[in-house]
Amino acid sequence: MKVLLNNIFPFGSYIAINLFGLVLSRRPLSKVERNHEYIHTLQQRELLWLGFYIWYGIEWTVRLIATRSTKRAYFSISFEREAYAHQGDLDYRHHRPFWAWRKCLRSKSNP
Secondary structure: EEEEOOOOOOOOOOOOOOOOEEEEOOOOOOHHHHHHHHHHHHHHHOOOHHHHHHHHHHHHHHHHHOOOOOOHHHHHHHHHHHHHOOOOOOOOHHHHOOHHHHHOOOOOOOO
């Protein structure tokens, strides 16, 4: 995973965005933030990148309709729930189960 610093993307209040394993960030990332993005890289690989973005978009849309809030929809996406739940475990990527994000699909709280 490579981090590219820039002042343009991502938009809004987001710090970073992971596009096909390339992280675009407004500022240098902490170890926890890097770990969060690395978890997304693992998720993307599992779904062969394109599948990740399709699933992410569909799930965000469904969650947006259900919550009527872009912020709540974002935080309830299974990929984000897994990444936020485990971003503090800097060793997580070494013991993370394959397709671990699926555990976050139905549960109301983080795993």
